[in-house]
Amino acid sequence: MSGRIVIAGAGSIGCFVGGLLALGGEEVVLLARPRMAGEIAAHGLTLTSFEGWSETLGASRLHVETDPAAALAHAALVLVTVKSGATEEMAALIAAHAPAGAAVISLQNGLNNAALLRTALPGRPVFAGMVSFNVLHEGQGRFHRGTSGPLVIEAGAPPLVAPHLDILAHPDMAAVLAGKLVYNLNNGLNALSGLTLRQQLADRRWRLLLAAAQDEALAVLRAEGIQPWSLGKVPVTRFPRILRLPNFLFRLLSRRGVRIDASARSSMWEDLERRRPTEIDELQGAVIARAAALGLPAPVNRRIADAIRAAEAAAAGSPRLDPDALRRPRS
Ligand SMILES: NC(=O)C1=CN([C@@H]2O[C@H](COP(=O)(O)OP(=O)(O)OC[C@H]3O[C@@H](n4cnc5c(N)ncnc54)[C@H](OP(=O)(O)O)[C@@H]3O)[C@@H](O)[C@H]2O)C=CC1
Ligand SMILES: CC(C)(CO)C(=O)C(=O)O
DSSP states (O other): OOSEEEEESOSHHHHHHHHHHHHTTOEEEEEOOHHHHHHHHHHOEEEEETTSOEEEEOGGGOEEESOHHHHHTTEEEEEEOSOGGGHHHHHHHHHHHSOTTOEEEEOOSSSSHHHHHHHHSTTSOEEEEEEOSOEEEEETTEEEEOBOOOEEEETTSOOOOOTTOOEEEESOHHHHHHHHHHHHHHHHHHHHHTSOHHHHHHSHHHHHHHHHHHHHHHHHHHHHTOOOOOSSSSOGGGHHHHHTSOHHHHHHHHTTSOOBOTTOOOHHHHHHHTTOOOSTTTTHHHHHHHHHHHTOOOHHHHHHHHHHHHHHHHTSSOOOOOGGGGSOOOO
């Protein structure tokens, strides 16, 4: 890629992807909040992965800006890596400061961020992207990748290459993001459990809740005529059946799926722990709204969304719920 790549929102995904692009020789500018800029100035970036590799970029190899005008002025490509609630604000900064021809790629969860950016940035080339893997911010400039999977970018976007990243182009990002939404319905459950992803998915009671939430979402996607894309060989539509299997069968089958290291947790768990607003409106909220528009039920997603909103309001981190607390209330 020729020209400057600006990471619009240097957090977990931004520092990890931006750091690897810089490592590969790209000209990268990290647009960061002052706190993150200070952390990077003090420690540089250390990027690690469940695969066992570790890469260090000293602060002198990184270009970090806290001023959006300075960061965006000479951008050829902007990768949007803020949480969904900050997309509009970042779109306004891009509109004000980035060159008109700069391409924009959303690397966010949720179905609507690329559309939101397109509306806010008329005439600019805007593309959807999807990060299938998890990155945890461990402090002191350390970012750890805890799960396997590629970075998927809409076909037609400027091609990206970075060491350690498997980057695929896909023509149908609506299908890709729908598939990711089905995965991401576990973010809230994982955050409520306070467990690592491995511990949580090893407990069939959590899996039954996830299967029920996914069934509701799959019914909505079916009614909308969207076939969700699957990351692996198993179609997303089969997930609920697999999740409902007894533990020993689930363990056997999941060995062939996404690789998850022992410490990995969802980004929503990190949001609750850091007292930040979550993306529940873009995940469970999207299923609930679309189900309502179609006259379909979504009671499980509703209970999960309510529990996350209560945890946000309590501002006490993960409530470490027992899964039985989320089961249908007895009448
Ligand atoms: N983390 C993960 O494992 C995964 C995340 N995703 C998705 O990627 C997206 C980003 O998530 P993640 O990286 O975890 O989020 P983070 O909150 O870690 O990173 C976003 C960063 O952007 C900063 N930011 C927000 N607005 C601005 C601004 N105007 N100027 C400069 N910095 C700004 C935030 O600072 P502050 O908080 O202070 O506002 C924060 O540091 C989300 O949509 C998420 O769902 C997808 C797959 C996996
Ligand atoms: C990678 C995955 C699915 C992990 O839960 C995620 O998207 C997230 O944490 O936001």
